[in-house]
Amino acid sequence: MTTKVNEEIDRALLELVKDGLVTGASADKITLRILGESTPPKPAPLSPDEIRALRERENVSQAVLARHLNVTVGYVSKIERGAKRPSGSALAMLHLIKRKGIAALA
Amino acid sequence: MTTKVNEEIDRALLELVKDGLVTGASADKITLRILGESTPPKPAPLSPDEIRALRERENVSQAVLARHLNVTVGYVSKIERGAKRPSGSALAMLHLIKRKGIAALA
DNA sequence: CTTTTTATGGCTCCTGGTGCTATAGTTCTT
DNA sequence: AAGAACTATAGCACCAGGAGCCATAAAAAG
Known part of the structure; x- marks a missing residue:
């Protein structure tokens, strides 16, 4: 897309991205290749108990x-009882909350 | 669950929560009733173009x-072409990214 | 040029997640 | 005290979200 303009600078910026020091915005498109190992790993499944504990830690009702x-x-009731198991984005968000708290989604 | 211990303090804390000055942790459980209007609204659907624009704004590949x-x-390819429409948590995350950027999920 | 990665496209298939409804316990309001 | 409104659980039918697979083309890396 962007035609090579000033490769030196670009390379330097990409270095920063690779190191996680910079999040994106400038430089070229961030691809899996560039991110390499620093790509978010597939979130591990959460047990019903973990999910409920998580919610109670955040002190919110199921509705919230x-x-x-x-x-x-x-x-929500079902995944806390084990009747259904969250996957995909739902699981990703639960992990997000686990790491950064519900406040991070505000 | 929690037996009324020191109702005065509790009430005061809940006031803070209600006003969004405090995120949770202490006080009683945060319920929909308490949050009232300050509850996150249902995210509006995003058009295929909006989704692609969003991703390009964040400068990441579909894989990332x-x-x-x-x-x-x-x-991801499909929702950008309109072959599928994201809903649920996937949609919630897209809105999150739209508001706070991909960096917020790190 | 060769290899790897990105992006698209289509097909099948499974289950995640919805919607509805009902019940019981709590906590507000009057 | 009774009632209204909200929380949590529960079950069932149902749809489409999303996975998994394979193939193709094009761009970037080396």
Whole structure:
């Protein structure tokens, strides 16, 4: 896309990206190749108990958590009982909350 | 669950929560009732073009975005072409990125 | 030029997640 | 005290979100 303009600078910027010192914005497109090992790993599955513990740690009701995840209350109830297992983005968000707290989604 | 201990302090803390001055942790459980209008609204659907524009704004490849959302590359490709429409947590995360940037998910 | 990665496209298939409904316990309001 | 409103659980039918697979083309890396 961007035609090679000033390769030196570009390379330097990409170095920073690679090191996680810079998040993106400038330089060329960030690809998997560039990020390499520093790409977010596939989030591990969370047990029903872990999910409930997580929610209680954040001190929110199922309804509030549901809104943040953009899912239904019934679904939250189910994943806490083990009737359903979250995957995909739902799982990603739970991990996000686990790491940074619900406040991070505000 | 928690038996009313020192209602005065509790009430005061909940006031702070209600005002968004405090995020949780202490006080009683945060419920929808308490949050009221300050609850995250249902995210509006994003058009294929908006999604692609968003990704390009963040300068990441489909593969990188996919990892962040914890979905497959194929799926990202599809929602950018309109072959599938994201909903639930996937949509929530896209809005998150739109608001705070991909860096917020790190 | 060769290899790797990105992006698209299509097909099948499974289950995540919805919607609805009902019940019971809590906590507010009057 | 009774009632309204919210929380949490539960079950069931149903749809489409998203996975997995394979193939193709094009761009970037080496």
